[in-house]
Amino acid sequence: MDKLYNPTPYIRKALQDAPKKVDPPTNGALRYNGLDTSKIRAMGLNECCFPPSPKVIQAMKDNLSVVNLYPDAQCPHLSDIISERTGIDNNCIVWGNGSEELLKGAIDLSLSPGEGLVLPVPTFWGYKSMVAAFEADVSEVENLPDGNVDTDGILKAIHQNTRIVFLITPNNPSGRLVDEVGLEKVIHGVPEDVLLCVDEAYYDFGLHAGGPNVLETLKKRKGPWITVFTFSKAYAMAGMRIGYALCSDENLAQALQKTTCVFNVPLLAQYAGEAALLDTDYLEFILTEIASGREQIYTGLKELGLNPFPSVTNFVSTTIPSNGREMVKMMLEKGIQINAWADTGYENNIRITVGTEEDNKACLAALKEALT
Numbered sequence: 464m465d466k467l468y469n470p471t472p473y474i475r476k477a478l479q480d481a482p483k484k485v486d487p488p489t490n491g492a493l494r495y496n497g498l499d500t501s502k503i504r505a506m507g508l509n510e511c512c513f514p515p516s517p518k519v520i521q522a523m524k525d526n527l528s529v530v531n532l533y534p535d536a537q538c539p540h541l542s543d544i545i546s547e548r549t550g551i552d553n554n555c556i557v558w559g560n561g562s563e564e565l566l567k568g569a570i571d572l573s574l575s576p577g578e579g580l581v582l583p584v585p586t587f588w589g590y591k592s593m594v595a596a597f598e599a600d601v602s603e604v605e606n607l608p609d610g611n612v613d614t615d616g617i618l619k620a621i622h623q624n625t626r627i628v629f630l631i632t633p634n635n636p637s638g639r640l641v642d643e644v645g646l647e648k649v650i651h652g653v654p655e656d657v658l659l660c661v662d663e664a665y666y667d668f669g670l671h672a673g674g675p676n677v678l679e680t681l682k683k684r685k686g687p688w689i690t691v692f693t694f695s696k697a698y699a700m701a702g703m704r705i706g707y708a709l710c711s712d713e714n715l716a717q718a719l720q721k722t723t724c725v726f727n728v729p730l731l732a733q734y735a736g737e738a739a740l741l742d743t744d745y746l747e748f749i750l751t752e753i754a755s756g757r758e759q760i761y762t763g764l765k766e767l768g769l770n771p772f773p774s775v776t777n778f779v780s781t782t783i784p785s786n787g788r789e790m791v792k793m794m795l796e797k798g799i800q801i802n803a804w805a806d807t808g809y810e811n812n813i814r815i816t817v818g819t820e821e822d823n824k825a826c827l828a829a830l831k832e833a834l835t
Contacts, residue, residue, distance in 0.1 A: 477576070481595035485588050488800065503795070506816040506826055507802040509635070509778050511699035513752065513819075515735065516745035519700065522738035523731045534730035538707075541733060544740045545707060549678060555710045557719045560727040562664055562693035562706030567593050568722030569660045569689050569708075570627060572715075574599055579625035583612045585806035587635050587662070600624060610637030610772040610780070614645040618652045627658040632677065633665040636804050636814045638774025643675045655686035658715075663690055665776040667697035671750040672775035678709065687711050689719065694732075696777060697749055698739040703732040753777045756817040763827035764815075767834060780804070780814040783834065787813045790833060797829040 471479065486492065487508055490500050505512075514520070538558040546553050559565035566589075574580060576598035582590060584603045594601050602620040607613050612634055621628060630649055632641040641649070653659045661677055663669075670676065681688050688711045695701035705728050710716040728736075739746075760779045764771040771781035783790060787803030790813055794801050804812035815826060 475596075477598040478596055482592055484592055485805075493800070498795075502798050504799050504818060504822045504825060506818050506822060507791070507800040507814075508701075509696065509776075509814075509816045510701045511696060511749060511753075511777065512756070512817060512822060513699055513749055515699040516739055516742040518738045518742045518745070519698075519735045522734045526731060526734045530730055532730065533726050534728055534733055536725050538728055538733055538736075541707070541736050541740070544737065545709075549709060550682075551678075551709045552713070554713045555716045557708045557710065557716050557723070558728050559691075559706045559708065559723055561695065561704040562662070562691045562708075563589055563593075564723055564727065565689075565691045565706055565708040565719065566590075566660065566662060568719050569658065569691075570594065570597050570599065571722040572718040573627040573658045575626075577624075579622060579627075581617055581620045581625060581628040583617060583629065583631060583634070585636060585804055585809055586629075586631055587664075588805040590629070591805075606634065606637060610634065610639040612639070612641050612645065614641065614648045617649055621654065621657065625654075625657055627660060628653050629660050629662060631662040631664075633669040633674070633774075633776050635665065635776070636778070636780050636802075636812070637772045638665075638776045638778055638780060639772060640669045640672070640674045640775050643680075646675055646677060646680050650680050650684050650688070653684075653686060657686065659684065659686065659688045661688070661690040664693045665696055666692055667746065667750060668753065668776045671754065674775060681711070684711070687715050689715065694736055694739060697746060697753075698736075699749065700732070700735060700739060703735055704729065705732040705736050753817050756820065756823055759820065759823045760815055760817060760827065763823070764830075767827070767831055777817045778814050779817070780812060782811050783813055785811065785834075787811055790830075793833045794826075794829055797833065799826050799829045801826070 493500050542553045542556045574597050580599040581602045604616040604620050689708050691708045693706040764781050769781045771779050791803050802814045
């Protein structure tokens with residue numbers, strides 16, 4: 464009888480059964496746990512190792528006195544900039560409190576309990592809790608051994624009950640991007656009555672590395688699509704929580720908008736976002752510096768006898784001879800914060816966020832010591 468007793472009947476069973484929400488080891492969390500973060504090199508959460516543009520910082524300072532006011536619900540000034548650059552109508556642009564709110568919204572608008580969702584794995588840990596909360600029938604498609612997304616596998620996983628398909632490019636945690644052939648295959652292969660949602664959190668890095676422009680291929684798709692971006696990575700604004708989605712049509716955008724809170728993008732984040740978008744020189748600086756640092760880490764890992772995944776992002780992943788989570792602990796003791804892959808079956812994989820040249824040297828030296 465005790466086993467049948469539910470002390471929290473007011474909480475949906477799917478949420479009770481869902482994995483506990485991850486508590487990432489942010490700077491604040493490390494400080495709360497008594498660590499001196501001034502002595503720790505943050506190379507674990509794919510945050511940008513550089514501060515935001517000076518123009519972003521100035522924009523926030525200039526508008527501190529108006530934070531007593533509500534922010535614009537539709538972010539019209541930001542939408543104007545994005546619309547001009549992409550050719551997507553303002554009415555098809557939706558803003559979110561980071562890209563995660565919009566990814567969750569895409570599931571919310573398309574799925575009823577028990578309906579199908581296709582997800583390439585391993586992937587960003589946030590997807591696990593999102594799909595569990597919606598009681599989705601999840602078809603996980605294992606990435607290829609070289610870290611590339613299995614585009615053929617994605618299409619094979621679609622069934623009669625599938626309502627939404629996710630594509631993550633560049634991929635997290637492998638750092639690989641889907642090439643033009645793979646994009647064409649998925650974008651035009653997903654049925655026209657199924658929503659295709661592309662997660663482009665690392666878009667700027669992929670494009671800078673010579674990758675394809677996903678949006679231009681998406682525009683040719685006959686079925687519905689959403690592609691999602693963030694200011695957390697290349698714009699160095701992870702703490703501001705701002706992202707946006709481009710949608711194939713106005714009806715889809717309106718549905719996505721309904722899944723978000725009214726005042727979801729903070730006022731300072733909007734002013735900061737405008738300044739970031741307009742400071743293209745600083746964006747180029749970050750992308751160039753990250754590319755150099757990425758090569759430094761990749762080459763250094765090879766020199767340690769490891770076989771890292773070729774990455775186009777602001778991180779590099781590799782398999783190591785020992786347990787990844789144990790290595791994370793060892794590295795933190797040495798003043799370096801890295802991360803381990805979260806998915807089952809990848810216990811020996813670690814991910815290193817690109818830092819400054821000095822950060823990268825210190826990380827590689829500490830890793831060499833830890834591996835011996």
